[in-house]
Amino acid sequence: MTLTAEQVRAQLPDLARAAQEVDGVAPLSEQTLLNARHGAPDGESPDGEGPAMVWHDVDGELIAIAVSDASRASYELVVRPDHRRNGYGASLLDLVVNQVSEEGAARVWAHGDLPTARSLATSHGLHVVRELWKMARPVDGEPGIEEPSLPTGFASRRFEPGADDEAWLGVNARAFAHHPEQGRMTLADLRERMDQDWFDPTGLLLIEDVTGERPVLAASHWTKIEPPGAAEGEVYVVAVDPAYQGRGLGRAVTTLGLAHLAAAGVRTIDLYVEGDNAPAIATYRGWGFDKASADVMYAL
Incomplete structure (x- = not known):
């Protein structure tokens, strides 16, 4: 990770827009974008609480990120469309799964429940625990x-x-x-x-x-x-x-x-x-x- 957390937050809306244009669904919730905007300078809050971010970047461009909610009870992941199928999503999900194993709290949202997200989740042994319908x-x-x-x-x-x-x-x-x-x-x-x-x-x-x-x-x-x-x-x-x-x-x-x-x-x-x-x-x-x-x- 060569980008700073401040640079990541600045690029995050563009990453989300790029994914939404391809997938037809917003990859990050409104609250997640707001949380990330006001996160700690290094992506971690001093007391280990509040939103956390882990990401991949290439040549100064944010290409994949996992962002938690304020309590770190759930995460959202997104990979830039032109960098998919290179293992970035899987590596970020590995980190989140480890968080689940250690704390028994972290969960992962799949907005739109797209086939690729569903496949990634099941490959890591995850199962559905909640559904939020859009009507x-x-x-x-x-x-x-x-x-x-x-x-x-x-x-x-x-x-x-x-x-x-x-x-x-x-x-x-x-x-x-x-x-x-x-x-x-x-x-x-x-x-x-x-x-x-x-x-x-x-x-x-x-x-x-x-x-x-x-x-x-x-x-x-x-x-x-x-x-x-x-x-x-x-x-x-x-x-x-x-x-x-x-x-x-x-x-x-x-x-x-x-x-x-x-x-x-x-x-x-x-x-x-x-x-x-x-x-x-x-x-x-x-x-x-x-x-x-x-x-x-x-x-x-």
Whole structure:
């Protein structure tokens, strides 16, 4: 490894784009790219915690990398298309597998579960332990997108950066208390996303309980169009405070977001759901969504 970690982080987005152009699927998650951007100068944090990176480079070009999440519980790997079939992916996966054997924690994501990734994982004795489905529907598909309707005592509005940050984080944390990634979002994580080019506060829709002296945030739907003006929009984060579950807010806030995306001019809407969440999958199918692809986590 002749490149510095700083140089690697600078080249990482280009490597990810090159792989996506060939494979048709992003090889690294949004959170992984954000984590890598703010990693330690040498690729390792001083206390041995936080994101880790190991990579291969040739003539000053980053050609392959394995990047961990903040807790080092999972890794993502990508090899530049014109350098594949040279053993770079296998050598990086060897390092990750050794991490699994020593700590019993590290796992590996295969975004899109492409045949080459599946073959590499199985050759190292890994098996599927988790699936994250991508489901999608055309805006003009059937059934049509519902007209938003709120239960009595609730009102909707747009997110106000700075004023709503803490309240939104509170609802998000409670709604995703048992989620391995989303439930850990911090104020720094939120503001980092708000700094991205795709962030649009008008696309973060809030539902408030307005029956008391002051409004109380009860649910939210964060939509995403990346890049701005793209033909595909995403149901990014839907959260309902557990204290307000059972009042129809999940459906209400979801339809608010779908209607917003349709009005923004996207042609397709997608979302992500755990592959073993049968009730949620059935609900989304009822709204016209079908499975488009899957991200798969492998482990020993």
